[in-house]
Amino acid sequence: MSPFVLFFYMCRAALLSTGGFGNVSSLHDDFVGHRWANNNQFVEALTVGQVSPGPNGLWVVSLGYLMLGAWGSVAAMVAITLPPFLVIGVEKLYRRVQHHPAVEGFVRGIMLAVIGTLVTVLMNLLNSSGLDTLKVTLTLLSFGLGWLPRIPVVAIISFCGLVGFLAYR
Amino acid sequence: MTLIRRASVDQHRWLTDEEFNRDWALCQMTPGINLIALSILIGRRIAGWRGVAICLLGLVFPSALLTILLTAAYVSIRGLPAIQATLKGLLPASVGLGLVTAVQMGRKPAGDAWQLGIWTTVFVVFLTVGSGALLASGKLSVTLVLLCAGIIGAVENSIRYRLSGSKDEQ
Numbered sequence: 483m484s485p486f487v488l489f490f491y492m493c494r495a496a497l498l499s500t501g502g503f504g505n506v507s508s509l510h511d512d513f514v515g516h517r518w519a520n521n522n523q524f525v526e527a528l529t530v531g532q533v534s535p536g537p538n539g540l541w542v543v544s545l546g547y548l549m550l551g552a553w554g555s556v557a558a559m560v561a562i563t564l565p566p567f568l569v570i571g572v573e574k575l576y577r578r579v580q581h582h583p584a585v586e587g588f589v590r591g592i593m594l595a596v597i598g599t600l601v602t603v604l605m606n607l608l609n610s611s612g613l614d615t616l617k618v619t620l621t622l623l624s625f626g627l628g629w630l631p632r633i634p635v636v637a638i639i640s641f642c643g644l645v646g647f648l649a650y651r
Numbered sequence: 652m653t654l655i656r657r658a659s660v661d662q663h664r665w666l667t668d669e670e671f672n673r674d675w676a677l678c679q680m681t682p683g684i685n686l687i688a689l690s691i692l693i694g695r696r697i698a699g700w701r702g703v704a705i706c707l708l709g710l711v712f713p714s715a716l717l718t719i720l721l722t723a724a725y726v727s728i729r730g731l732p733a734i735q736a737t738l739k740g741l742l743p744a745s746v747g748l749g750l751v752t753a754v755q756m757g758r759k760p761a762g763d764a765w766q767l768g769i770w771t772t773v774f775v776v777f778l779t780v781g782s783g784a785l786l787a788s789g790k791l792s793v794t795l796v797l798l799c800a801g802i803i804g805a806v807e808n809s810i811r812y813r814l815s816g817s818k819d820e821q
Contacts, residue, residue: 496683498797503752507786511793525738526729528745530721536714538752539684543715544722552719559715563707565683569691572681583812584805589680590760591804594775595797597757598783601750605787608746617743624747639744646740651733 483518485550485557492542492561497568499596502531502539507599509542510606513549521610523548532635616649655689665697686710767811774807 491512495505506528513519527548531541539562546558608621620642627638659665666674678688687710694706728734757779764775782796791799 494794498682498794500679500682500685501752501756502684503749504756506749508793508797511786515792522738525742525745526725527722528749529741530718530725532745532748534714534718534721536710536717537684537686539687540711540714540718543718547719547722548726555715555719555722559711562684563687563711566678566681566685566688566691568683569678569681569688570695572677573692576677576680583808587808588801588805590775590808591778591800591802592797593756593760594779594804595782595800597753598779598781598800599786599793599796600753600756602783602786604746604749604753608742611739611742617739620740620743621747621750624744625750626747628748628751635748638748639741642740642744643737644740646742647733647737650736650739 483516483550485546485553488546488550488554489557489561492546492558493564496562496565498592500593501596502537502541503528503600504596505539505542507596507603509545510603513545519545519549521607525607529639533639616645620645655686655693659693665693771811778803 491509492505495508495512498508499505506524510524514521514524523545527541527545530544531538534540534544540559542558542562543555546554546556548554550557608617624638624642627633628635656671660668660671674689674692675685678685678692681688687707690706690710691703694702694704696702698705725734729738760775761772764771778800782800785791785796785799786793
């Protein structure tokens with residue numbers, strides 16, 4: 483697989499979604515489906531994306547690195563920087579068709595499907611390495627703690643990592 | 652987002668509160684990372700294309716570099732059994748936090764639908780759960796699921812507008 487192919491798929495996934503994690507399910511479908519990446523790499527990249535500063539969407543830069551090294555991460559970085567430029571077109575279009583029902587409905591439909599498929603992919607990831615009580619507990623715990631703005635994401639991730647280290651070593 | 656808002660609206664007065672809200676709404680409709688789209692709009696308004704370039708360089712480059720360094724550091728130690736054990740704990744954390752993101756993404760459309768009435772709410776829930784289930788069944792690829800949901804959404808919205816429009820005329 484070449485960085486250009488990676489670039490193409492990442493661009494396509496970004497074009498079909500909005501927000502930093504909206505592209506998880508498309509990319510999972512494409513990359514794991516073609517066996518270019520495995521579930522582990524997805525988990526690793528998502529975790530690094532959540533730990534590192536800046537937009538969460540940069541998780542694909544980590545995925546690019548895991549798949550193809552430095553060139554993979556450069557391809558990923560360019561691929562996620564380009565689609566947001568459409569905002570300039572969206573701004574112009576917005577003035578013309580401000581509330582066209584079909585456009586509005588299309589955008590909303592995709593947004594809802596992004597949420598639904600994201601949940602499915604997350605469940606698949608959780609399932610992929612064998613499910614046990616501890617993993618379910620940690621998932622529910624992070625889900626609960628994730629709502630509290632006072633608790634930094636890094637703290638939640640470190641805690642779960644530590645529990646994993648103690649339990650599975 | 653909060654930090655960008657504080658800097659560009661409150662401190663430097665590059666744009667008004669209302670402009671910022673409108674820009675942010677547009678960014679949420681735009682494909683890709685919302686924050687990148689936002690910095691493109693703000694940068695362009697302040698200093699044209701040069702502003703865009705500088706904003707992107709400031710937003711994407713340092714964070715991407717750190718992400719790469721973190722990944723590289725991780726790759727060099729991933730072989731250790733201790734790291735593999737830690738990873739098993741990290742997986743649920745990523746999934747749990749990802750679920751938080753999913754719910755956060757869904758709050759706005761769900762709230763809007765609730766205000767439009769029970770039928771729209773049922774439709775929104777159906778479309779969300781349905782696309783997740785369709786993907787889980789393995790019959791369609793993600794891209795197709797998304798496009799189908801978009802088309803269904805467009806049809807539903809058009810019909811609803813037409814119905815409410817005819818009611819207004821009477």
